[in-house]
Amino acid sequence: MSATLEKGLNAFKEVIDTPIASYFSSCVHCGLCAEACLFYNETGDAKYTPIHKLEPLRRVWKQEYTLLGRLGKLLGLAKPVTDAELTEWEPLVYDSCTMCGRCSMVCPVGNDITYMIRKMREGMSASGHAPEDMKGATKRAVEIGSPMGIKWPAVQAQIKHVQAETGIEVPVDVQGADYLVLMSSMEIINFPEYLSAISRIFKQAGVSWTLAPDAFEATNSGIQIGASDLAREIVSRIVVAAERLKVKCVISPECGHAFTAIRWEGPNLMGKPFGFEVKHILEVLDELRLAGKIKTRGKDKRPLTYHDPCQITRRGGVVEQPRHLLGEIAEDFREMPDAGVMNWCCGGGGGVSANSRAEPLRLEAFKVKKRQIESTGVHTLITACANCRIVMEEGLEHYHMKVEVLGLTELLAEYLVEGE
Amino acid sequence: MNHLDLLTFARGSALNWALIIFVAGVVLRLFEIFGLSRKTDLAKPRIDSPGSGWRTMLTRSIPPQGMVKRDPVTYIAGYVFHLGLFLAIFFFAPHIEFFRSITGLSWPALPSALVDASVVAAIVALAVLLAHRLNNPVKRLLSTFSDYLAWTVTLLPLLTGYMAYHHLMLEYTLMLALHLFSVELLLVLLPFTKLFHTFSVFVSRWYNGDFFGRKGVAS
Numbered sequence: 001m002s003a004t005l006e007k008g009l010n011a012f013k014e015v016i017d018t019p020i021a022s023y024f025s026s027c028v029h030c031g032l033c034a035e036a037c038l039f040y041n042e043t044g045d046a047k048y049t050p051i052h053k054l055e056p057l058r059r060v061w062k063q064e065y066t067l068l069g070r071l072g073k074l075l076g077l078a079k080p081v082t083d084a085e086l087t088e089w090e091p092l093v094y095d096s097c098t099m100c101g102r103c104s105m106v107c108p109v110g111n112d113i114t115y116m117i118r119k120m121r122e123g124m125s126a127s128g129h130a131p132e133d134m135k136g137a138t139k140r141a142v143e144i145g146s147p148m149g150i151k152w153p154a155v156q157a158q159i160k161h162v163q164a165e166t167g168i169e170v171p172v173d174v175q176g177a178d179y180l181v182l183m184s185s186m187e188i189i190n191f192p193e194y195l196s197a198i199s200r201i202f203k204q205a206g207v208s209w210t211l212a213p214d215a216f217e218a219t220n221s222g223i224q225i226g227a228s229d230l231a232r233e234i235v236s237r238i239v240v241a242a243e244r245l246k247v248k249c250v251i252s253p254e255c256g257h258a259f260t261a262i263r264w265e266g267p268n269l270m271g272k273p274f275g276f277e278v279k280h281i282l283e284v285l286d287e288l289r290l291a292g293k294i295k296t297r298g299k300d301k302r303p304l305t306y307h308d309p310c311q312i313t314r315r316g317g318v319v320e321q322p323r324h325l326l327g328e329i330a331e332d333f334r335e336m337p338d339a340g341v342m343n344w345c346c347g348g349g350g351g352v353s354a355n356s357r358a359e360p361l362r363l364e365a366f367k368v369k370k371r372q373i374e375s376t377g378v379h380t381l382i383t384a385c386a387n388c389r390i391v392m393e394e395g396l397e398h399y400h401m402k403v404e405v406l407g408l409t410e411l412l413a414e415y416l417v418e419g420e
Numbered sequence: 421m422n423h424l425d426l427l428t429f430a431r432g433s434a435l436n437w438a439l440i441i442f443v444a445g446v447v448l449r450l451f452e453i454f455g456l457s458r459k460t461d462l463a464k465p466r467i468d469s470p471g472s473g474w475r476t477m478l479t480r481s482i483p484p485q486g487m488v489k490r491d492p493v494t495y496i497a498g499y500v501f502h503l504g505l506f507l508a509i510f511f512f513a514p515h516i517e518f519f520r521s522i523t524g525l526s527w528p529a530l531p532s533a534l535v536d537a538s539v540v541a542a543i544v545a546l547a548v549l550l551a552h553r554l555n556n557p558v559k560r561l562l563s564t565f566s567d568y569l570a571w572t573v574t575l576l577p578l579l580t581g582y583m584a585y586h587h588l589m590l591e592y593t594l595m596l597a598l599h600l601f602s603v604e605l606l607l608v609l610l611p612f613t614k615l616f617h618t619f620s621v622f623v624s625r626w627y628n629g630d631f632f633g634r635k636g637v638a639s
Contacts, residue, residue: 021452107628
């Protein structure tokens with residue numbers, strides 16, 4: 001399907017709903033959203049003001065859905081949205097927004113700007129104004145099954161490796177298991193520790209779980225680029241597998257946007273509520289901890305801090321769980337300034353890390369994370385999103401910082417009491 | 421037409437027309453917003469938090485931690501202006517008398533000196549906000565003619581009201597007529613400019629609060 005301006009404008013018209021109309025109606029141009037945005041804060045460039053990134057969508061709203069705007073359009077006074085303008089806006093909508101949601105938390109009139117960016121990307125992508133790299137990632141996700149081009153054999157290789165290392169059998173395609181475990185390509189390629197940690201923790205806790213060859217990938221490029229039809233196709237693989245295996249719960253891995261894609265957007269993309277639950281791995285681990293099913297011994301002596309992934313914390317509501325889990329295994333846990341729901345983004349969410357054009361800007365925006373980490377004085381950084389992890393590792397390297405980044409699940413597994 | 425005739429017109433048909441346009445405009449704008457509707461969220465909310473939208477209508481008036489320090493001018497002048505304007509509109513004895521004549525409802529007034537002070541504070545705050553808008557690169561980028569128009573029509577009733585009360589510049593009857601005309605201009609433009617946030621702010625805050633509430637994040 002080819003992308004055209006007309007399709008883009010139609011998509012704009014289609015996504016505008018009551019919340020968006022109320023948001024545009026309420027905006028008083030106070031500019032406070034800029035103060036919440038890492039891209040504005042680290043560059044000082046006014047064009048990164050969040051609400052400004054929505055200007056073409058705002059004009060479509062005004063010209064199509066308000067009486068005055070329509071009159072203006074009829075009289076030829078309205079400035080139409082053009083291809084050239086959308087080309088100019090593309091870097092604002094994709095490169096300089098991670099959909100982290102901080103602006104939505106501070107807007108005094110309550111505008112959920114992030115929600116609007118997510119919707120605006122539908123029109124951007126339909127009109128052909130999405131970054132090339134993200135188009136490629138989405139194409140791979142749809143055609144191959146994963147944005148990084150990974151297929152099931154790669155997972156099988158990892159399973160073999162994990163089984164040899166831990167002596168624990170990794171369950172595949174188990175009918176009636178309680179949990180269907182998903183992974184992100186990043187974990188399959190870069191962080192095999194995750195699968196190993198899950199195997200060991202679940203064995204100790206006596207959890208019945210499974211992987212599915214037709215639904216191992218949790219990430220969803222469709223919601224990042226803004227193509228709901230593709231996002232639906234990607235999410236439907238998980239739904240089909242979960243229903244086929246009759247699992248009670250699907251576990252979203254240590255990945256931010258995957259959680260948003262499955263937990264919050266999933267049922268809406270599919271057009272029906274799910275017959276199973278969707279939980280983030282940290283939620284599951286904390287439930288197991290509460291039930292006394294995870295036994296750990298000793299505590300990590302290193303001073304460490306936790307980076308809240310935006311989609312898991314601010315946009316996902318998993319705030320206390322990582323703190324409870326770290327309380328069990330960390331002796332010197334230190335919070336960063338603004339930790340929790342107001343944490344600063346790593347700079348690579350919402351597809352930004354998949355977009356090579358955005359790299360210089362992303363590294364510039366990382367300076368806020370750098371300051372946050374430095375203020376804690378730690379050299380060990382824990383997080384629960386493989387994308388945050390890789391983005392932060394790159395940022396740390398760029399700024400020559402000696403800080404190690406670890407996933408919370410694997411850290412927990414290190415302190416597990418096994419074989420007793 | 422002498423000053424008294426002008427005042428009679430301002431109080432009579434001019435006011436009626438302004439009120440009609442105001443009410444019709446507000447209703448139209450609300451229809452424009454709610455007419456679009458939205459899809460039901462099919463994702464199961466994390467916690468049943470039915471009040472979160474309503475709570476956010478109020479809690480969004482409180483600045484998030486650390487934000488005042490980032491832009492103290494907008495926050496402080498913003499509060500002073502809104503509070504000053506609110507007190508002037510609803511707690512000045514002659515205004516209460518006006519509302520009573522229309523609705524039959526009445527409530528205690530604040531001492532005139534206090535209202536006077538709050539009007540001065542609101543005018544000063546508006547001046548500060550205008551200077552900030554012109555100087556701050558973010559605000560300047562966002563600003564259009566409509567922002568300056570909204571600023572002007574908000575200032576005029578405060579200014580003319582202050583001058584009428586203190587018998588400054590023009591003859592009292594004429595100034596009072598001008599005060600009424602300025603209010604009528606504000607009423608007519610409110611539904612069709614950003615000043616409509618007076619109403620829509622409760623809608624947008626509700627949706628924001630509902631969204632975050634479903635996810636278990638108090639916003």
